[in-house]
Amino acid sequence: MRRLLVLGAGTAGTMVVNKLRRRLPSANWRITVVEPGDQHFYQPGYLFLPFGAYAPRQVVKPTRSLIAGGVELIRGEVDRVVPADGEVRLCDGRTLPYDYLVIATGVTPRPDQTPGMLDGGQWRKTIFDFYTYDGAVALADALDRFDGGRLVVHITDMPIKCPVAPLEFAFLVDDYFRQRGRRDRVELVYATPLPGAFTKPVASARLGTMLDERKIAVEPDFLVEQIKGKSLISYDEREIPFDLLVTVPLNMGADFVARSGLGNELNLVPVDRHTFRSKAYGNIFALGDAADLPTSKAGSVAHFAAEVFTGNFLEHIDGRPMTGSFDGHANCFVESGGGKALLIDFNYDTEPLPGTYPLPAVGPFRLLTEAPVNHWGKLAFRWMYWNLLLPGRPIPLPAHMSMAGKHLPAGKD
Numbered sequence: 001m002r003r004l005l006v007l008g009a010g011t012a013g014t015m016v017v018n019k020l021r022r023r024l025p026s027a028n029w030r031i032t033v034v035e036p037g038d039q040h041f042y043q044p045g046y047l048f049l050p051f052g053a054y055a056p057r058q059v060v061k062p063t064r065s066l067i068a069g070g071v072e073l074i075r076g077e078v079d080r081v082v083p084a085d086g087e088v089r090l091c092d093g094r095t096l097p098y099d100y101l102v103i104a105t106g107v108t109p110r111p112d113q114t115p116g117m118l119d120g121g122q123w124r125k126t127i128f129d130f131y132t133y134d135g136a137v138a139l140a141d142a143l144d145r146f147d148g149g150r151l152v153v154h155i156t157d158m159p160i161k162c163p164v165a166p167l168e169f170a171f172l173v174d175d176y177f178r179q180r181g182r183r184d185r186v187e188l189v190y191a192t193p194l195p196g197a198f199t200k201p202v203a204s205a206r207l208g209t210m211l212d213e214r215k216i217a218v219e220p221d222f223l224v225e226q227i228k229g230k231s232l233i234s235y236d237e238r239e240i241p242f243d244l245l246v247t248v249p250l251n252m253g254a255d256f257v258a259r260s261g262l263g264n265e266l267n268l269v270p271v272d273r274h275t276f277r278s279k280a281y282g283n284i285f286a287l288g289d290a291a292d293l294p295t296s297k298a299g300s301v302a303h304f305a306a307e308v309f310t311g312n313f314l315e316h317i318d319g320r321p322m323t324g325s326f327d328g329h330a331n332c333f334v335e336s337g338g339g340k341a342l343l344i345d346f347n348y349d350t351e352p353l354p355g356t357y358p359l360p361a362v363g364p365f366r367l368l369t370e371a372p373v374n375h376w377g378k379l380a381f382r383w384m385y386w387n388l389l390l391p392g393r394p395i396p397l398p399a400h401m402s403m404a405g406k407h408l409p410a411g412k413d
């Protein structure tokens with residue numbers, strides 16, 4: 001019996017075990033997934049919780065109900081991987097041997113990494129996050145109570161999962177206060193370590209204009225060193241006072257990755273960016289946010305990556321070369337308020353461009369353009385996530401990015 005062990009039953013881990021259970025005969029293959037929690041959270045839904053647009057129950061399902069029959073689900077927390085022995089040790093002392101290991105333990109917000117963020121007496125009083133379920137739920141009350149003053153939306157450092165989510169939050173919070181007649185009493189500031197609104201030039205210009213149109217002041221190149229009372233202080237000694245801070249803390253991979261000697265300084269696993277294979281060990285792979293891939297950390301990336309990985313893995317265990325090559329394909333709806341959203345679609349080599357997706361001219365989705373259809377696409381994504389993506393069912397979107405429907409900026413064709 002050969003053993004595939006997957007660490008983490010989040011987006012990537014769940015998709016991979018469900019896909020591979022169908023392809024690997026149960027008589028020859030034991031598939032096990034390890035997960036500490038008994039609930040699976042739909043993280044893109046966290047964006048909507050502070051505004052009351054989703055009820056908390058809409059973003060949670062029991063983990064067991066999402067894992068295919070024939071996959072062993074072990075409730076436990078990984079303490080370390082011991083590659084030399086081909087085994088994983090859990091915090092409760094259990095040991096799990098593997099022939100092949102997939103690390104899919106994601107990244108988590110770490111407010112403890114910025115002095116004054118968690119330990120300055122302001123956490124969940126005037127400092128909130130929406131990157132955790134509890135944080136997003138608590139923020140709903142804080143926004144409801146916020147009657148005026150300076151609200152700062154802040155990113156600690158890159159990379160973060162869903163790098164457009166803080167922008168979406170800024171657009172939605174502007175809309176939220178407008179609808180409640182409180183916008184003129186709220187000063188909105190967007191503090192980012194990036195030189196502009198986003199990482200890639202064409203999208204950054206478009207999204208930057210949208211911030212300007214909404215009178216959201218941008219504080220670029222802002223790298224926070226510490227939080228003192230109710231002020232963010234940067235390394236270059238700029239100070240941004242706030243009445244309410246909505247921060248995205250440093251995102252880090254799981255600590256066991258560092259303890260196992262498998263990670264970089266953010267506990268991300270260095271992998272081949274086309275095959276997800278660990279650069280250090282031939283029988284270890286990392287999928288989803290846990291990997292150090294130079295593309296967005298996003299559920300869409302985990303999905304496209306899982307498609308490529310599944311085919312490759314079947315070749316690899318047969319002793320054949322892996323022929324699939326992941327191109328960094330990512331797509332994300334960017335909610336912009338007022339029942340509209342943009343869509344961005346890109347990969348390692350091509351930045352987000354205007355046009356239509358997935359079909360040329362027809363769309364129906366509009367790239368880098370605000371449209372109601374994109375907003376409906378974003379809302380429909382939750383249904384797709386639970387019913388198609390997590391079960392590992394095929395969907396009619398190719399894993400590789402296509403140039404069909406995209407318009408190159410003038411002078412680049």
Ligand SMILES: Cc1cc2nc3c(=O)[nH]c(=O)nc-3n(C[C@H](O)[C@H](O)[C@H](O)COP(=O)(O)OP(=O)(O)OC[C@H]3O[C@@H](n4cnc5c(N)ncnc54)[C@H](O)[C@@H]3O)c2cc1C
Nearest residue numbers: 008010011012043044078105106162288289297298299300
């Ligand atoms: C606010 C917000 C909005 C987002 N919006 C979008 C969006 O619109 N579109 C999009 O595509 N993506 C979006 N994302 C990103 C998306 O949710 C993640 O990229 C995706 O969930 C990554 O999947 P993953 O499997 O790598 O990690 P996760 O889904 O985070 O799963 C990791 C799993 O590993 C488990 N784990 C951690 N440590 C251990 C351990 N020591 N032992 C065992 N198990 C462990 C965790 O409990 C968890 O279940 C958003 C994320 C956030 C926070």
